[in-house]
Amino acid sequence: MSHTTFYVTTPIYYVNGDPHIGHAYTTTAADAITRFHRLAGRSAWFLTGTDEHGQKVLEAARARGLEPQAHCDAMVERWKAMMAELGIGYDRFMRTTDPDHVAVVQGALSRLHAAGELYRDTYTGWYSTAAERFWTEKDLVDGKCPDTGQPVVEITETNWFFRMSAYRDRLIAHIEEHPGFIRPASRRNEILGFLRKELGDLCISRPKERMSWGIELPFDPDFVTYVWFDALLNYLTGAGYRADGNFDDSGRWPADFQLLGKDILTTHAVYWSTMLMALGVELPRALFAHGWWTADGVKMSKSLGNTIDTLLLKEAFGLDATRYFLLREIAFGADGSFSYEAFLARYNSDLANDFGNLAHRGLSMTAKWLGGEVPPIGELTDLEQRLRRDATVAVREVDLHLGELAFQKALEAVNALVRAGNKYIDDTQPWALAKAGDDARLATVMRHVLEVCNVAAALLAFVMPERCATLLERLGQDDVGAAFRDVRERARIDELPLDALREGTPIEVGEPLFPRFREMPGVIAERLEPPAPPRPAADPTISWEDFAKVALRAGTVVSAEPHPAADRLLVLRVDIGEPRARQIVAGIADRFRPEALVGRQVVVVANLAPAELRGVRSEGMLLAAGGKAVVDLVTVDAEPGEIIR
Numbered sequence: 001m002s003h004t005t006f007y008v009t010t011p012i013y014y015v016n017g018d019p020h021i022g023h024a025y026t027t028t029a030a031d032a033i034t035r036f037h038r039l040a041g042r043s044a045w046f047l048t049g050t051d052e053h054g055q056k057v058l059e060a061a062r063a064r065g066l067e068p069q070a071h072c073d074a075m076v077e078r079w080k081a082m083m084a085e086l087g088i089g090y091d092r093f094m095r096t097t098d099p100d101h102v103a104v105v106q107g108a109l110s111r112l113h114a115a116g117e118l119y120r121d122t123y124t125g126w127y128s129t130a131a132e133r134f135w136t137e138k139d140l141v142d143g144k145c146p147d148t149g150q151p152v153v154e155i156t157e158t159n160w161f162f163r164m165s166a167y168r169d170r171l172i173a174h175i176e177e178h179p180g181f182i183r184p185a186s187r188r189n190e191i192l193g194f195l196r197k198e199l200g201d202l203c204i205s206r207p208k209e210r211m212s213w214g215i216e217l218p219f220d221p222d223f224v225t226y227v228w229f230d231a232l233l234n235y236l237t238g239a240g241y242r243a244d245g246n247f248d249d250s251g252r253w254p255a256d257f258q259l260l261g262k263d264i265l266t267t268h269a270v271y272w273s274t275m276l277m278a279l280g281v282e283l284p285r286a287l288f289a290h291g292w293w294t295a296d297g298v299k300m301s302k303s304l305g306n307t308i309d310t311l312l313l314k315e316a317f318g319l320d321a322t323r324y325f326l327l328r329e330i331a332f333g334a335d336g337s338f339s340y341e342a343f344l345a346r347y348n349s350d351l352a353n354d355f356g357n358l359a360h361r362g363l364s365m366t367a368k369w370l371g372g373e374v375p376p377i378g379e380l381t382d383l384e385q386r387l388r389r390d391a392t393v394a395v396r397e398v399d400l401h402l403g404e405l406a407f408q409k410a411l412e413a414v415n416a417l418v419r420a421g422n423k424y425i426d427d428t429q430p431w432a433l434a435k436a437g438d439d440a441r442l443a444t445v446m447r448h449v450l451e452v453c454n455v456a457a458a459l460l461a462f463v464m465p466e467r468c469a470t471l472l473e474r475l476g477q478d479d480v481g482a483a484f485r486d487v488r489e490r491a492r493i494d495e496l497p498l499d500a501l502r503e504g505t506p507i508e509v510g511e512p513l514f515p516r517f518r519e520m521p522g523v524i525a526e527r528l529e530p531p532a533p534p535r536p537a538a539d540p541t542i543s544w545e546d547f548a549k550v551a552l553r554a555g556t557v558v559s560a561e562p563h564p565a566a567d568r569l570l571v572l573r574v575d576i577g578e579p580r581a582r583q584i585v586a587g588i589a590d591r592f593r594p595e596a597l598v599g600r601q602v603v604v605v606a607n608l609a610p611a612e613l614r615g616v617r618s619e620g621m622l623l624a625a626g627g628k629a630v631v632d633l634v635t636v637d638a639e640p641g642e643i644i645r
């Protein structure tokens with residue numbers, strides 16, 4: 001079977017609570033990249049869904065006094081509603097309780113059992129319900145689950161195990177030979193480090209007497225399948241893999257991109273990959289682990305209840321702006337802290353002032369002075385030549401960055417073109433041309449403005465499907481895909497993307513696409529606290545030479561733990577691109593839990609003289625916002641060691 005369809009997946013979400021911005025984030029990213037490929041004319045398939053078995057969901061059902069299936073049926077509607085509200089065009093919404101998936105899981109288990117990949121054993125370990133997994137004693141942090149910080153219980157029981165350890169060397173080799181397999185690159189070393197330490201076998205069952213909400217093991221009816229083993233296989237069910245181990249002819253597998261939060265990279269990179277190896281199925285082309293949306297430096301999560309409701313954002317700012325913000329605000333791969341103020345600022349700058357303004361200026365001036373039709377192009381000056389080059393660059397950059405799922409950079413590239421379009425209006429002053437009666441030049445200028453709108457709308461449609469379709473329609477383009485392909489084709493073969501509109505086509509002005517917000521929309525303002533007190537007076541100035549003495553470097557936190565002797569301090573190890581990670585003692589324990597910091601990209605003052613802080617050596621300092629009380633750490637999306645100025 002050959003791979004013919006671009007296939008992208010999101011994690012399947014636990015139905016133990018309501019969806020929030022984190023789930024909306026991964027799902028929107030997957031939707032956007034799928035739309036991009038579809039607009040480009042490629043066959044694409046997008047899988048998302050819900051993870052319904054296991055203890056966590058069972059407990060949520062009990063808490064509501066419902067049978068688990070009834071609980072799941074009700075919760076799934078909320079998840080589907082969130083996705084519908086965000087314009088998510090999935091091809092299948094997988095539920096792990098779907099009969100075809102249950103058959104795939106049981107088929108896979110039977111084959112692994114027959115092949116000797118599974119064995120029965122008695123085992124003692126620390127079980128975390130929150131993470132749905134066992135930990136060894138040494139994994140625990142302060143006696144709690146290292147992933148979630150929640151309590152664990154010691155359990156001894158007989159279970160079925162998968163010989164995962166046998167695949168360790170093969171997996172290490174695969175990761176080393178396929179640099180694009182684990183992305184972004186910074187995460188690859190994390191997984192390799194994990195694998196090089198030690199890899200045990202994986203417990204893949206739960207005794208029914210303790211937890212019966214799961215898929216029964218086909219060869220031992222006393223057990224159900226471990227929720228992760230069941231859940232990961234959903235990606236194969238969605239790819240047309242059948243219970244007998246063969247694929248249908250849809251050509252989806254291997255997946256092009258499997259998107260996930262960095263919290264579940266190990267389960268994917270290690271459990272999933274080794275499961276596939278044991279099943280004799282090719283590994284996906286890329287696992288992309290994105291960062292976390294945080295609140296006050298802590299990951300937003302259902303269990304902590306510190307989440308943002310994406311539907312509120314949509315209600316206040318609209319569907320397109322919400323999708324745009326999610327993908328534009330933070331680099332896909334890095335963490336980012338959410339604030340409504342940042343949302344408002346981003347909306348007003350990129351969408352109201354730049355994109356919306358360009359469209360409104362272009363359409364209304366053409367209606368006012370040129371009879372409301374796409375005008376002809378006359379002689380070109382350097383200004384038009386430059387704009388044409390800018391447009392070609394924007395199209396190419398979007399393509400390039402999306403190959404790496406660098407949504408932020410792709411959107412920045414379009415925004416640069418939009419800003420160039422607005423500057424072009426300022427430079428050419430169409431109002432002066434109209435006044436002087438220079439119709440030929442006015443036509444050329446307005447045509448270029450409309451053409452920039454066309455390119456920007458075509459390029460942004462994968463993120464902002466509604467408003468971009470509206471803008472294209474106003475320009476006389478009723479097929480978004482055709483407009484998109486035309487612009488790309490023109491950029492590819494060096495025919496200029498600014499000659500795409502048809503002269504004489506009527507245009508329509510309409511209402512502004514992104515009206516400016518002078519203040520926070522009411523539905524959000526009601527939830528916010530009173531404004532912070534004004535900032536202190538200006539700081540004294542220093543010379544450039546003084547500033548240049550400070551060596552700032554990008555770093556990644558590789559470990560974090562409480563200081564042995566001071567509650568306010570944490571002891572971090574930070575990779576700043578040197579052979580050995582720096583040990584840095586930071587007074588941030590009031591603000592951050594240690595486990596929330598691992599993987600975080602920070603800025604380090606690298607040439608600060610080392611000091612002992614309450615008996616622990618500190619070899620540098622992290623940059624943070626906030627005076628006495630730390631509000632957030634300064635974050636940077638760059639490789640460890642990168643110079644910061």
Ligand code: ME8
Pocket residue numbers: 010011012013014015021022023025026051231232259260261262263264291292293294299300301
């Ligand atoms: O882990 N920031 O489900 P889950 C960014 N069922 N993304 C976030 C986020 C945040 N603060 N919070 C959640 C599970 N996410 C398993 C997966 S897959 C075979 C099984 C997103 O409901 C992110 O994609 O806990 C993360 O990986 C996922 O939601 C976890 O969802």
